[in-house]
Amino acid sequence: xxxxxxxxxxxxxxxxxxxxxxxxxxxxxxxxxxxxxxxxxxxxxxxxxxxxxxxxxxxxxxxxxxxxxxxxxxxxxxxxxxxxxxxxxxxxxxxxxxxxxxxxxxxxxxxxx
Amino acid sequence: xxxxxxxxxxxxxxxxxxxxxxxxxxxxxxxxxxxxxxxxxxxxxxxxxxxxxxxxxxxxxxxxxxxxxxxxxxxxxxxxxxxxxxxxxxxxxxxxxxxxxxxxxxxxxxxx
Numbered sequence: 556x557x558x559x560x561x562x563x564x565x566x567x568x569x570x571x572x573x574x575x576x577x578x579x580x581x582x583x584x585x586x587x588x589x590x591x592x593x594x595x596x597x598x599x600x601x602x603x604x605x606x607x608x609x610x611x612x613x614x615x616x617x618x619x620x621x622x623x624x625x626x627x628x629x630x631x632x633x634x635x636x637x638x639x640x641x642x643x644x645x646x647x648x649x650x651x652x653x654x655x656x657x658x659x660x661x662x663x664x665x666x667x668x
Numbered sequence: 669x670x671x672x673x674x675x676x677x678x679x680x681x682x683x684x685x686x687x688x689x690x691x692x693x694x695x696x697x698x699x700x701x702x703x704x705x706x707x708x709x710x711x712x713x714x715x716x717x718x719x720x721x722x723x724x725x726x727x728x729x730x731x732x733x734x735x736x737x738x739x740x741x742x743x744x745x746x747x748x749x750x751x752x753x754x755x756x757x758x759x760x761x762x763x764x765x766x767x768x769x770x771x772x773x774x775x776x777x778x779x780x
Contacts, residue, residue, distance in 0.1 A: 559710070588768075590770070596772055596773060597672075597674075597756055597770040597771050597772040597773045598711070598756065598758075598770035599770075600767055600768065600769070600770070603767065611767055613767070614767075646710050646711075648710065656701075656713045656716070657713065657768070658710075659709075659710025659711050659712070660710050661708065661709055661710055662708075662709075662710055
């Protein structure tokens with residue numbers, strides 16, 4: 556079956572603009588995670604969804620970051636008024652239940668000029 | 669605050685040599701995972717260790733979870749160029765079972 560997909564694969568935007576990043580998890584996976592990865596570094600946890608609810612938003616770096624998930628499937632990560640320090644690869648992962656093996660998408664590379 | 673420290677950060681060795689990557693923390697984890705990531709792709713799970721002292725083998729890779737569940741190691745025997753990549757350890761905390769804490773990664777390069 557299809558894996559986790561993310562779009563766009565690359566996004567270049569100007570400082571101050573809003574961006575939306577999309578994640579399509581594996582069908583049937585109830586848990587969905589967003590991470591941020593700076594160049595060649597480890598992953599920074601952003602937010603976790605169980606179904607459509609987000610019991611853990613503790614990793615969102617500021618109120619400019621928000622995420623939603625609809626229909627227990629697709630999730631969108633929105634960054635408002637982007638800053639240069641937001642430049643990174645944003646990775647999405649899904650799993651059948653929490654703590655199980657996470658399957659990652661290829662990521663969206665965001666560049667803020 | 670970086671809860672999981674990996675060492676070394678970078679490692680470049682000759683094909684056929686052995687190597688060990690370490691993942692250390694002052695925190696206790698309910699389980700620990702190792703992932704490998706190649707350029708332009710997301711991380712892929714290699715193994716999950718759950719029990720303190722547990723050792724798991726995956727072909728030439730040997731993973732160990734520390735007795736106190738605070739640290740882990742990955743040993744590769746007779747490294748191959750195909751082992752090249754970014755290796756990430758990730759710990760699941762008792763206090764927040766939904767959150768997995770990732771280490772900073774070890775970038776491994778195997779020279780033919």
